[in-house]
Structures are given as structure tokens and as C-alpha cells.
Amino acid sequence: MTFNRKDLLGLEDLKSSEILALIENAESLKEISQRDIKKVPTLRGKTVICFFHEPSTRTRTSFEIAGKRMSADTVNISASGSSLVKGETLKDMARNLEAMAPDVIIIRHSVPGTPHLLAHTLKTSIVNAGDGAHEHPTQALLDLMTIREHKGKFEGLNVLLVGDITHSRVARSNIYGMTTMGMNITVAGPPTTIPPFIERLGVKVVHRYDHLIPECDVIMMLRVQKERFHRPLFPSMREYSKLFGLNLKRLQKAREDVLIMHPGPINRGIELDPAVADGPFSVILEQVTNGVAIRMAILYLLCRGISEK
């Protein structure tokens, strides 16, 4: 059970053994962030470039902290300060970065498939930190890690994914990862936000989810990405919140060991009631903590790959 790839581009084609290898590695690295001296020399002399074309705090910071806690040198490049404003192609820019001998390039980009293009072009390891509405694999891995911490298994767990599935890279990566791990997924959202034929990915679709709550092991609420769509996909935020938002009343019917998850940032009062976000079933901040561990694992496995494989 191991992970031997050059890149982490998505969960679509990862085997369950690879997902497990990543998670188990992260579990063993997690305690480093709980030490008094949160630093190991594992990646000393490795160069990690964070190349973010879309605004990000938690993901970029999480990767940067993951790299630094393993003693890697981290370099940040944001779109605004970059030479892409001078008309350079992304491919040329990536080749240029590669010529400076980094070990890993972490990329976030609004165009789906960009990390795959770079992975194909470069010998350097590429990590997808979110490509448009396509995949966000480290998010799904940290979600899976959090579920396993609480449930001790994946097989047979019932998951409800609520929100705008069409525009969510978090949903897509989780659907790939969770089905691979043998979980049962139902997606719920307004009809305009569910992609046609999504059942082919092995998920069930509903447009009301109250009746499913009693069977859920995990309820994952997605963020309403107000900044992403130019014409509204549903009548109003109020309407959305009423039909799809998770509140204490809806949660009354839940199992007492249900996990409430959210990839953040939360729109409080829209998809998630503050009382639920901060309540006893919420594992939202544990997800963030596990994010650092997952990213340490990814960086470790990719850098080790370069030198040992």
C-alpha cells in the first residue's frame, strides 16, 4: 500500500490503496504540528513553489505551513505579481519555473485541467490545489482523513453532499474519493446546480434531503460560491437557505454520531446555521488541522519519490 506517482492531480484515478497510503502517512505526520517544536528536517533542501492564480488563504497557508514544518524552502507566486501579465503563456512560465529546479509546484488555477497540462509538460511534481470546478484533491483527502478518524472506516458509510454540485471542485473530488472507498453518496441541491448524468459517477440525487438525515453518517455542506456565478442558479439566498441550509431543526432527526463537514469558507446563515457550524457535530476545524497533515504527506511522498524512485 503506497503512493508512487509523480503528481497529485485528482482523486478520479487514484486507487483505494493510494488514498489509504496518503491518509496513513498524514496520520503519522499530524503529531508534528502538536509538538512544542513543530519542525522536522525531512524536506530540507527541497524547493516548493506555491503558484496561486486565484485568491486563497487557507489552502495556500496550509501548503506553506506544511512545507515549512518539514523544512522545505517555500516560494509564493501570485497571479497579480506574475509575468503572465506580460503575455507569457502558462506553459512557458511553468517551464521557466522548472528550470530553477523546484521539487514540487503547487498550482491553483481557474481553468480546469491546468495542473494536468503542467504535469504533462514538466518533470517536476505537480499538486492540484484546485482547478476551476474540476478537482481539489487535497481537500477531499483531508475530508476522508477526518471521516476515518471518527468512524474508523469508510466502507458502507452514508454521506450526504448538499449544495451547488456543478460548480464545486470539492464535491467532485469527494465523489471520486468516497466512491472509491466504498461510501454511499447522495447529492442534494436545486435542480439547476446538479450536473446531468451525475448518477453515472455512482451517486444518488435528491432535491429535498430531510428524509435522508436519519441515515447519514456524514453531512457535507458546500459553500454557496456567490463570487463564481454571474446569473443566479436559484431564486434567492433566503429560498436556498430555507430549502437546503442546515439548521438545528433539520439536525434534530440526525444520528448522534453524525459528522457535519464544510470545506470553508462558510457563509454563516446561508448554507449553514451558526449553531450547527459551531455545534457538537461539527468537525470543520478538524478538517483544517488535518489539511496541514495531508499536505505534509503529499509533499513528503512526492519529494521522496523524486529522490528514491
Add this chain to the structure above:
Amino acid sequence: MTFNRKDLLGLEDLKSSEILALIENAESLKEISQRDIKKVPTLRGKTVICFFHEPSTRTRTSFEIAGKRMSADTVNISASGSSLVKGETLKDMARNLEAMAPDVIIIRHSVPGTPHLLAHTLKTSIVNAGDGAHEHPTQALLDLMTIREHKGKFEGLNVLLVGDITHSRVARSNIYGMTTMGMNITVAGPPTTIPPFIERLGVKVVHRYDHLIPECDVIMMLRVQKERFHRPLFPSMREYSKLFGLNLKRLQKAREDVLIMHPGPINRGIELDPAVADGPFSVILEQVTNGVAIRMAILYLLCRGISEK
């Protein structure tokens, strides 16, 4: 004599023994920046986040250098690249950062009280790097350190603070710190820039300061913050400069050991004549040098706190 708090939010409620502990600590750390190899392993494995919501060069750079010289891992987050643009609340974002196990979060924010809100919300140590027109404690501490270096004491020193007191967090923190240390403060500025009832903080108010110059041990000029007010507080810059600007002529009446201070950045020719800014009484660049030492002391005392208290 020691400093045992979780946070550094302001000087308003610090005791003189705490202020002295911080300054003495900074005095002992200052020589590190004069070494050939300017680095000690003291904060190895500690994570320091600089979270700046307002533009800053000197303060952010000073904190970053302070952290790096003590071997801490430093991570920068600016407002523009952050997920606050996605509608997240500051409190949620702070909780998310905390979940990544930083040791200190340094925050600058335009809303007064923001650092206090975070300090109340988080277990992580918070340092206020400037909150609106409220406080800027590390600036006042470096000012006090610079005064002590030259005068050897605080008790009984006469300080003149000149400028827009209402909008100055530097003035407010210095008034708190200097009165605590037993200094006599007079503030001078156009009537529109002096907050009502400021005498209750233990300072005298004047609207012309020439007659006071001969008694001053310290003259601290404040920056005219052109970018901060939308309607002018005085007729013209020329008028302000004539009445309140410090020039060589005004300085002729000063004691020969007077200290001229300014928190920077200077508006040359407005509040401060270039000949004074660069003259023999100016300790403006010493203030900057001491800023690194004060920030090293703060980071050290807060991080030590976390692990030893």
C-alpha cells in the same frame, strides 16, 4: 519583573513592570542583529503568521525579520489575496488559521478592537500591529526603548507629542505607555485634531508649542495621515507646516540633548523639516532598529509563554 500575558493588544493596561520586562528583553536581543550571523535558534519550530489588512512595509518587514532572526517560520497573509473576499467573517478566518497550529498571529486591521476580538476568540497569542486609530503597542514600545537608551530613565521626562492626535494609534499607545512610566506629556495640534477630554488620560493640551520647546526631553512628531481623512482637518498643508511643523528655527530653543522622534513614514517638509529629520537630534532610524529588537522580544516572550506557562 516579567511579561506573562497571552497577547500584546495595547499599552493601556500594561503595568510598568511589564513594559520594562519587554524593553529589557529587547535590549538583550538587539545585538543579534549586529552580529555577522544574525540568527539564533530560539524560535525554531514556531509558526508566526503576519496577517495585514492594511498596507505596511516597515512594520510587517520588521516583524518578519524579527521572526526569521529567531528561526521562526513566518507566513504572510495580506487582505487582498485572502478568502475574506469570499465573504468569510474575520472570526471564522482566524479560527481556521488557529486550526493550523500557529504560535502567534500578528494582525493589523482598520477596525479598532479587531486584535482584542481575536485574542478573545483564540488560544493563539495575538499581537496588535495597529488597529485603526486605537493602538499600535510595538511602536510605542520601540519608542520607549529608544528613549531609555538615550536618557537612562523615564520618570519625570517631558515629552511633546505634535500632530493629529485623534487619528493616531501611535499617539494613543505612547500616551498610555509614557504616563505609566511616569513621563509628563503635552500634546499639540490643531483644535480639530485633539480628541475632547483627552486631559483625562493625564496629558496637557496646547495649540501652540514654541514656548514649551526649551523644556522638552523628547519631541515626537506624528505623521500627517493624508490618506486617512476624507475632509481636511486644517486649512492647508502649508498652514499646518507653518504652525506645527518642526524646523531648524523652532529647534534653536531646544535643549542640546533633546530627542526628535517620528514613527514614519515621514512627510518631509510637512510635519518635519528635512534638516531636522536628518539632523543630530533625530533618533528616527534608531527607532526602526529598535523595532526589530522589540518584536523579537514580543515573539520570544509570547512563544515561551505558550510552552512554559
Add this chain to the structure above:
Amino acid sequence: MTFNRKDLLGLEDLKSSEILALIENAESLKEISQRDIKKVPTLRGKTVICFFHEPSTRTRTSFEIAGKRMSADTVNISASGSSLVKGETLKDMARNLEAMAPDVIIIRHSVPGTPHLLAHTLKTSIVNAGDGAHEHPTQALLDLMTIREHKGKFEGLNVLLVGDITHSRVARSNIYGMTTMGMNITVAGPPTTIPPFIERLGVKVVHRYDHLIPECDVIMMLRVQKERFHRPLFPSMREYSKLFGLNLKRLQKAREDVLIMHPGPINRGIELDPAVADGPFSVILEQVTNGVAIRMAILYLLCRGISEK
């Protein structure tokens, strides 16, 4: 043969022995970036500030990686987040940075002569990372290093520099450096882009270059800097590309050991045909790799200077 200056401002007044010292130093440091653990402790405890007033990816990243691979602490300051927006003069800001005891300040600025002003003002070592259309010395040094790797010498080599010479700091630095090293330079471009009296720098000028291709050892294509000029210097990009762009047809007449160089970022299809940019004569990515080595050498020689001279 050595380099003993406080600053690297340009190639105009460097002697050939100094240029050689820098290149030979870079040649010996280059292999560090090829190691499994790409890090040496040489600059531990040194502080390097990258102060970039114009957008840059490759140059800033190259300097940052160079610093980190030698264990220096690197701090980035960009124009947008800086206190220059508060009306501070550049000189004051530089003096403030100096008061924080950096060892090297690397500056890019749109105003020619800015690095020279800082070098004159500060005791800190200054590196010019591009000042307007004046000089970009580390670029020319990495170009020279790349040429020497392939040709084993400089003396007598024929170089063709094609593009907008007037607005190119890369061209200017290369003209200085290459003439110092005994190379024969011809510049080619539309008449509107060739500065008057440029022959006085020791170069020949042509307005068509096809006939020269068979004699060229090196063809260096410059980027059409679309973002820099507000009124066009030539009728159209298509016209420019037809007359001055380097394509496979033009290259047929070249020697089989010709080197095709470009400082990047490339405008593919304008000054350089993709088939040429990615073809067997192109050393464009080697230039980037050598850029890290040259910048390691500069930082090393300047920091050593500070402590040993």
C-alpha cells in the same frame, strides 16, 4: 581575479576580470541546484530583501530561490503593499529598511538610476534587478555564463541582438558586458527602436539581419514589450514579426552551433517562432537555470564582502 564591490548596479563599469569572477563563482555554485538536498549553509544569518516595484516572476523567484538555497533569510516587499503609497520617499524607505540590518537589498524599479541612488545612500549592498530601460546586470551575467558554457570563450564571438534596443535594459547590460569581454555585437531593429549614436558603445547597427545570420555565434532575441510603450514604434506586430521575428526559414542559414537566446518572457509567434524557441539551438531554459547560479554568486560575493572586507 575577483569581485570586491559593495554593489552590483550594472555592467557598464565592470572590468572583464570582475565579470569572469562572477561567472566562475556561479559555475561552481551551479551544482548545488542539482543536488538531492539543494541547500548550503553559506549565507545562514544573512538577510536579503527583494524590493520589487514592477511585476516580476522569474527574476524575483530566481533571487529568492538563490538566497534560500544558500540559507539566507529572504523578505519580499512589493510596491503595492508598501508604505510608498503613504507618500514616503524611496530614499527614506530604503534608510528604514537599512535600519533593520539587511545584508543585501535587491531592487527593481521603473526609474533608471534608482539602484544607484540607493547604493549611494546606504551602506547595505544593493543589487540592480532592473531599473527602467537602463540596466539588468544579473540577466546579462547569466547570458554571458550561458555563452561561455557552450563556446568556452568570449573573445571574437559574433552576437546579433534583435529587437527594441531603446527600451531594453537587457540589451544595454549585454552590450556593456559583451563588448568588455571582446565580443562583436550587431544590433538589429526597426529604426524607431535603435537609440541614436548607439554605435559609440561599440556596436554595429543594421535594419535587416538575414545576411548576418551565417556568421552569428549567438542570436539574442529581445521581447517586444507591448506593455511598455503607449504609442506603437512599428506599424503592426505582424509587420514586426515578418521583418524581425526569428523563424525556421531564417535559421536555415545559421551555423550549426549557433545559440538562440531570449531573456523571457517570450511572445511566441512575434519575436520568436515556437519551433525556434523550443528547437535544438535554443538555450533559453539554460539561461533561466544559470540565473539562479549567477544570483547565488552575487549574493555570496556581496555578503562575504560585508563580513570579510
